[in-house]
Amino acid sequence: MSTSTSTAPAPVPATPPAVAPQKLRPDRKKSRGLYDVLGLLFAVVMAFPVYWLVISSLRPNHEIRSYDQTLWPSSLTFDNFARAVDQPNFSTAVQSSLIVSVTAVVGGMIIATLAALAIGRFRFFGRRALLMVLILVQMLPPTAMLIPIYAQLNAMGGLDEYWGLIIVYLVSTLPFAIIMIRGFVVNIPVELEESAMVDGCTRMGAFRRVIFPLLAPGLAAASIFALVNAWNEYLFAYILINDNSKYTLNVWLMTFTTERGTDYGALMASSTLIALPVVVFFMIIQKKMATGLTSGAVKG
Amino acid sequence: MTAADTQEAAGPPAPPVPRDPKGTDGRPTPGNGTAGTTGKRRRKKGELLPFLLILPAIVAIAAVYAFPLTKTVIMSFQDMGRRELWTGESPPWVGFEQFTNILGDSEFWSVTGRTVLFMAVCVGLTMAIGLLVAMMMTRLSTWVRLTLTAALIAAWSMPLMVAASIFRWLSDSDYGLLNTLIAKVVGEEFLGHNWFLDPWQGFAIITLLVVWGAVPFVVITLYAALTQVPRELEEAAALDGANVRGIFHYVTWPVIRPVFVMVTTLSVIWDFNVFGQIWLLRGNKPEPEYETLGLYSFSKAFESTSFSQGTAIALITVLLLSGVAVFYLRQLMKTGEVE
Numbered sequence: 001m002s003t004s005t006s007t008a009p010a011p012v013p014a015t016p017p018a019v020a021p022q023k024l025r026p027d028r029k030k031s032r033g034l035y036d037v038l039g040l041l042f043a044v045v046m047a048f049p050v051y052w053l054v055i056s057s058l059r060p061n062h063e064i065r066s067y068d069q070t071l072w073p074s075s076l077t078f079d080n081f082a083r084a085v086d087q088p089n090f091s092t093a094v095q096s097s098l099i100v101s102v103t104a105v106v107g108g109m110i111i112a113t114l115a116a117l118a119i120g121r122f123r124f125f126g127r128r129a130l131l132m133v134l135i136l137v138q139m140l141p142p143t144a145m146l147i148p149i150y151a152q153l154n155a156m157g158g159l160d161e162y163w164g165l166i167i168v169y170l171v172s173t174l175p176f177a178i179i180m181i182r183g184f185v186v187n188i189p190v191e192l193e194e195s196a197m198v199d200g201c202t203r204m205g206a207f208r209r210v211i212f213p214l215l216a217p218g219l220a221a222a223s224i225f226a227l228v229n230a231w232n233e234y235l236f237a238y239i240l241i242n243d244n245s246k247y248t249l250n251v252w253l254m255t256f257t258t259e260r261g262t263d264y265g266a267l268m269a270s271s272t273l274i275a276l277p278v279v280v281f282f283m284i285i286q287k288k289m290a291t292g293l294t295s296g297a298v299k300g
Numbered sequence: 301m302t303a304a305d306t307q308e309a310a311g312p313p314a315p316p317v318p319r320d321p322k323g324t325d326g327r328p329t330p331g332n333g334t335a336g337t338t339g340k341r342r343r344k345k346g347e348l349l350p351f352l353l354i355l356p357a358i359v360a361i362a363a364v365y366a367f368p369l370t371k372t373v374i375m376s377f378q379d380m381g382r383r384e385l386w387t388g389e390s391p392p393w394v395g396f397e398q399f400t401n402i403l404g405d406s407e408f409w410s411v412t413g414r415t416v417l418f419m420a421v422c423v424g425l426t427m428a429i430g431l432l433v434a435m436m437m438t439r440l441s442t443w444v445r446l447t448l449t450a451a452l453i454a455a456w457s458m459p460l461m462v463a464a465s466i467f468r469w470l471s472d473s474d475y476g477l478l479n480t481l482i483a484k485v486v487g488e489e490f491l492g493h494n495w496f497l498d499p500w501q502g503f504a505i506i507t508l509l510v511v512w513g514a515v516p517f518v519v520i521t522l523y524a525a526l527t528q529v530p531r532e533l534e535e536a537a538a539l540d541g542a543n544v545r546g547i548f549h550y551v552t553w554p555v556i557r558p559v560f561v562m563v564t565t566l567s568v569i570w571d572f573n574v575f576g577q578i579w580l581l582r583g584n585k586p587e588p589e590y591e592t593l594g595l596y597s598f599s600k601a602f603e604s605t606s607f608s609q610g611t612a613i614a615l616i617t618v619l620l621l622s623g624v625a626v627f628y629l630r631q632l633m634k635t636g637e638v639e
Contacts, residue, residue, distance in 0.1 A: 035436055036444045042433055043444075043451035049466045049512065050454045052477065056469065067491055069480040111356045118353035125347075130354060132629055137365050138566075139625045141573045143597045144614035145364065147607050148371035151385060171364035174357055203349075232459040234576045239602070250461040257583055264469050271462040282457035283450075 057081065057269040064265045080269035087266065092245050093252035100162055100237075100248060101230035104169035109223045111170075112177035113215070117207075119178065120185030121193075134175040142235055150239055160243045168236050173226035180225070184218030185211075221285040228278050249274050369618075376612040382605040391608070398612040407588070408596070408613070412620075415572060415592040418503060422571040425511045427564055430518030435552075437523045449520070456516035464580035467509040471495045496582065499589040509577050514570070518563050525559035526552065558631070565628040572621060593617045 056064060057080050059073045084090065119127060149168065150159075158164035188211060196206040237248040253274070256267040376398055380391040402408050437445055458466070471478050473494040483490040496502040529552050537547045575594045582590050591599065593613065601610025 032439065032441060035439045036441050039436060039440045039444045039448050042436075043448040046448075046455045046512070046516065047451035049463070049470065050458060052470065053458075053462070053466045065475055067475065067480065069475065069477045111360060114353040115357035118350035122350040124350040127350075130358075133361070135629060135632070136625050137361060139569045139621050139628075140365065140369065141594055141597075141614060141617050141621070142575065143573075143594045143601075143610070144372055144618050145368040146598070147601045147610050147614065148368035148375065149364070151375075151380075151607065152368070152371070154385060155388060167360075168364060171360045174360060178357065228457070228459075232461065234461055234579075250459070253461050253465065254580075254584060262468075262472075264472070264475070267465055268469065271459075271465050275458055275462045278459055279454060279457045282453050 053268055053275070054272055056264065057272045059265065061265050080265035081273070083263065083266040084270040084273065087252075087255060087270070089244055089247060089252055089255070090270075093247050093249045096162070096241075096246050097231060097249040100165050100169060101227055103162075104166045104230050105173065105223050105226045107166075108170045108173040108177060108226055109219060112174055112181055112222065113219065115174075115178045116181035116185050117211075120182045121190070131179075134178055138175045146236065146239060149236075153240060158240075160241055160246060162246070164240050165237060165248075168240070169230040169233060172233075173229060176229075177222045177226055180222045181215070181218060184215055184222075188214050224281045224285045228281065231274075231278060372611045372615055372618075375608050376615050378608050380607040380611075385605075385607065394608075398608050399616075402609065402612055402616065411591050411593055411596045415594075418507070418574070418592060419568060419571040422507055422510045422514070422574075423564065423567045425507070426514045426518055426567050426571075427560075429511070429515050430522055430563070431560070433515070433519045434522035434526055437519070438526050452516035452519055455512060456520075458513070460513070460576045461580060463509060463513050464577050467505060467512075468581050471505050496590075499587075502581075502590060506574075506578055506581060509581070510571060510574055513577075514567060518567070521559060521563055522556060525556040529555045561628070561631045565624060565631070568624050569621060572617075572624075593620075 055073055058076045058078070060075060060077045060079065063070070063073060115130075118124070119131060149164075153159050153161075153164045192210050192214075193206045196210045197203065201209060232250065233248075234250045238251050241247060241251065249270075253267065253270060256263045256270070375391070377393060377395060378391040379394045379398070383389070384391040433448075437448065440448065470476050473479065473492050478495070479491055479493050482493075495505050533551045534547055537551050542550065573594055574592060575598070578586055578590055578592065578595060586595055586599075594617070597610045597613035597617065600613060601607050
């Protein structure tokens with residue numbers, strides 16, 4: 001097998017420039033097919049666990065408990081979903097997750113937008129220091145805060161209460177959200193704001209009429225990102241909430257694993273239910289997100 | 301999405317804006333934040349507003365990060381156990397005793413080594429695969445790229461606990477697909493193989509899970525950066541006789557480098573702090589040989605209820621990561637990101 005790839009033509013220093021573009025073209029065409037095959041292969045590898053999740057959740061139990069797993073189920077059933085929903089505390093877990101995540105994200109976004117505007121639009125003393133703090137804070141291992149927060153909430157009677165978890169989630173979304181929203185703020189030309197103010201808007205009015213509408217897609221992306229993070233958080237939820245009826249969905253997932261083994265059918269079905277809203281949201285924002293993340297970095 | 305494709309066939313696109321090599325493209329400095337020669341009264345107002353805007357964020361971050369971190373430092377020099385937690389008595393001061401105990405414990409060093417090795421393998425795999433796939437994406441047909449993006453998003457959006465559940469199910473010793481497939485090749489005796497008896501095999505599964513979960517973010521972010529590379533420059537370099545490696549080194553890499561460094565550093569930090577995946581794959585009761593620093597600190601605090609031991613380990617972890625953090629900040633300053 002020769003290792004020469006069509007994409008790496010040997011350097012021919014003496015090639016007259018006029019020939020080079022024609023040399024590139026057929027090369028590209030030929031290799032495109034190869035790349036497409038590779039790309040599809042990689043897509044299959046990445047998507048397979050997700051496929052396996054969905055397919056396992058729809059399998060009859062005798063197929064799940066079998067030594068010969070097939071890639072394609074013989075019949076589809078919703079039994080696993082029925083068992084998942086009947087598991088104790090399912091509805092309260094959904095409620096807990098929603099209350100905690102949504103409250104945290106709404107609060108977080110308001111605070112993050114204000115800070116992002118300040119960082120993206122003003123030069124002020126301590127601006128760089130603040131940016132550095134935001135970056136550094138994300139590097140702290142969660143366990144470094146977990147123990148004191150646990151001790152503090154214990155002293156304040158905040159264990160087993162939603163508000164403790166909400167505060168933790170709200171603040172943990174801030175650093176990333178501020179940096180991300182700042183990326184969108186920086187992309188809105190200052191001139192728009194200035195001309196609105198020349199035309200008689202107050203600063204607040206300029207924000208409401210000009211900046212906010214342009215920022216809205218970015219805000220949506222940042223808030224969904226924050227929502228997904230809060231929805232996925234496990235460690236703090238596990239430590240700060242001991243009351244079964246206040247478990248969030250992730251902690252509730254653990255109840256399928258008992259001393260007698262794991263009910264994989266029901267576990268996969270509940271996992272599908274938990275993942276579904278997240279996947280839908282992600283599909284909506286993914287493009288925005290990459291833009292928000294890179295615009296600040298690439299555009300300097 | 302298709303801009304790159306259409307540009308290939310279309311005529312010459314608009315000439316690129318000349319870039320300042322430092323990466324700052326001369327963004328107009330915003331209105332009245334500049335310390336110009338504006339009147340005193342206006343400057344006062346302009347100076348106060350940003351501080352008002354950042355105040356809530358500062359207060360919140362101080363409450364949940366700064367205050368607990370300070371307490372982590374304080375607790376590390378005390379001896380706080382279950383009794384002090386429930387009675388609210390102030391724990392006795394023990395000076396550096398926690399640290400000398402930990403640093404003299406051979407278990408701590410093996411945990412640290414394990415954490416660093418695991419992180420290095422995960423980051424190396426993630427970044428290598430991520431960069432290769434992102435570069436491949438620039439050469440795909442549109443429909444393949446869309447398919448691949450959809451697959452990446454599907455993988456990316458899997459909640460951590462869900463992803464861990466899937467991999468637990470795939471690697472289940474009795475009914476897992478992995479064993480079924482391997483048994484088809486090597487024979488029936490492989491059925492019932494427990495992947496987690498040997499930590500090396502167990503960590504292989506955990507690494508698979510972590511890399512699978514991290515690659516989408518890396519690919520999509522790097523691909524977004526790659527689309528910013530001016531095509532004209534690549535073609536000009538090709539005309540001047542640069543080969544693929546040369547083009548990458550002199551044209552592509554300088555543009556995507558800041559993003560690459562950012563993503564790598566984030567990966568280092570995330571993979572260093574991997575917790576949930578190991579926790580869940582080991583069914584909430586990780587064996588000692590599966591402990592990374594985060595889990596080690598956690599088990600010292602919540603299982604041995606020696607909270608001070610836990611915070612001291614967490615503090616050492618923070619110090620270890622601070623080197624990465626400083627490097628990251630320096631990189632950002634170089635690229636003019638923090639200005």
